[in-house]
Amino acid sequence: MxxxxxxxxxxxxxxxxxxxxxxxxxxxxxxxxxxxxxxxxxxxxxxxxxxxxxxxxxxxxxxxxxxxxxxxxxxxxxxxxxxxxxxxxxxxxxxxxxxxxxxxxxxxxxxxxxxxxxxxxxxxxxxxxxxxxxxxxxxxxxxxxxxxxxxxxxxxxxxxxxxxxxxxxxxFDLARFQPDPQAGVRLRAELGLPDDTPLIGLVGRLDPQKNHGGFLVAMGMLHRRLPLARFVLAGRGVDPQADGITALAARSGILDACHLLGYRADMPNIMAALDVLVSSSHGEAFGNVIGEAMACGVPCVVTDVGVSAHIVGDTGLVVPAGDPAALANAVQTLIEQPATEKAHRAQAARARIAVLFxxxxxxxxxxxxxxxxxxx
CATH class of the missing domain: 3.40.50.2000 (Glycogen Phosphorylase B;)
Incomplete structure (x- = not known):
């Protein structure tokens, strides 16, 4: 055919x-x-x-x-x-x-x-x-x-x-997106960060639906509580030359804590390096980046749009769209959870993708x- x-x-x-x-x-x-x-x-x-x-x-x-x-x-x-x-x-x-x-x-x-x-x-x-x-x-x-x-x-x-x-x-391709303990070491070395730096990421093209502004406002709140945390943004249009995104980061007080990577071909490495993946979107038909991060054993905080909550299930946290305070609180919860709970969430996230997607x-x-x- x-x-x-x-x-x-x-x-x-x-x-x-x-x-x-x-x-x-x-x-x-x-x-x-x-x-x-x-x-x-x-x-x-x-x-x-x-x-x-x-x-x-x-x-x-x-x-x-x-x-x-x-x-x-x-x-x-x-x-x-x-x-x-x-x-x-x-x-x-x-x-x-x-x-x-x-x-x-x-x-x-x-x-x-x-x-x-x-x-x-x-x-x-x-x-x-x-x-x-x-x-x-x-x-x-x-x-x-x-x-x-x-x-x-x-x-x-x-x-x-x-x-x-x-x-x-x-x-999702579970052979391509999988846990990799060395990914975090590689990315932190590339960014000039200590190995124990908490990394929170948003992956997606610069688009109103992705709500990069809401993410940066929320991470500004979080940074005042967790000053060692760093924020990784990757995707088309998300780079230091983009005046809009840098202005948003500066207005949130975290420009120096943000790493604007733009488009990356090594997305499995980026995903596996994160401690938490955030989807702050106003709307999503199907959040691919959520499933990719989960396949890498990375817990996610997502807004309750589209089927994001269904993808995450009970392996991550779901917050209302347009609520930066709730977003910041949820990310802090995942960053500060005990190591045993982090390991359990990582295993559960990958298993959920394997079963459903x-x-x-x-x-x-x-x-x-x-x-x-x-x-x-």
Missing amino acids: IVAIVITGLSVGGAEVMLLQLLERLDRARFQPHVFSLTTVGEIGPRIAALGIPVEALGLRTGAPNPLRLWHLARRLRAIRADVVHTWLYHADLLGSVAARWAGIRAVAWGIHHSNLDPSLNKRSTLAVARLCARLSTRWPRRIALCSEAAMRSHIAFGYDAGKMEVIPNG EIGVVVRRYERFYEDVARA
């Missing part, structure tokens, strides 16, 4: 990394994937191509899709004789479906990796595309895959066709999903 994947772009993000993990493990004896990016190949495209999977970039400009490029995509879908077209993210859901229809392909599935459609946290253009997709969802896709129950509920409320939905959670199980679900779309 030839499966054409059409995705908005291939820069590093939760949905894009999940696609890479899926393609790394897809049964190539049964499925032949072919990836089309509407924009660029980004950082993920070459990694997919290294698997022997064709990757093509259309070079569409944001906000101004060229109909000729879409017609080219339709011709390519027809040329490879795609049996199923699986689109990832709103713009690809819309434009990929147009191209598939021009190519005469009706076996189309949509992929949604977003949950919070709050107008204050999303671009107007994104909401406009999502609203149009909601109207078209009764006719264009055969099935819709969503990464969480929270995403399903919010999109049903937004007007999407509930009868076509299936929740397939993101999965192991990547191999998730890939098998996608394979059944493609078969269902083709048969529908």
Whole structure:
């Protein structure tokens, strides 16, 4: 079965990394994937191509899709004789479906990796595309895959066709993300810190939904109680050259205690080095960084958004979104817990990911999903 994947772009993000993990493990004896990016190949495209999977970039400009490029995509879908077209993210859901229809392909599935459609946290253009997709969802896709129950509920409320939905959670590679006692030694040495320095981390691109400002305010409160603690922020746009994030850190009084690492390719090492991972988000469809940290045996403090509380279970702590004092208190609780309790949480966190979100199980679900779309 030839499966054409059409995705908005291939820069590093939760949905894009999940696609890479899926393609790394897809049964190539049964499925032949072919990836089309509407924009660029980004950082993920070459990694997919290294698997022997064709990757093509259309070079569409944001906000101004060229109909000729879409017609080219339709011709390519027809040329490879795609049996199923699986689109990832709103713009690809819309434009990929147009191209598939021009190519005469009706076996189309949509992929949604977003949950919070709050107008204050999303671009107007994104909401406009999502609203149009909601109207078209009764006719264009055969099935819709969503990464969480929270995403399903919010999109049903937004007007999407509930009868076509299936929740397939993101999965985690327990061989790649695993406990590593030396990771903390390496990262502290890189940062010039003593081996016993408490490290609290936030991993994610600079985006309003991730609420970096709320994290920094909370850590400012915490730093007054735990002055030796240091704060590691990693992700696209989170670097010393970003005036916005440095200003927020300075305003919270912890600029000198923050390490702004930007994008890192060695994310398993970063995760395993932390004492606590924090997700301060206003909204999350499925917090990949939470599962990655847990797979490394790192306890998490998360805001009660999306399915973050479900991912963590009782292995970490959950606080209300937008409550920096509660966030600071929860992190302090985990930092100051006895060594035996830390070890128990570490083991429980990894075990929970292994039982609920192991990547191999998730890939098998996608394979059944493609078969269902083709048969529908």
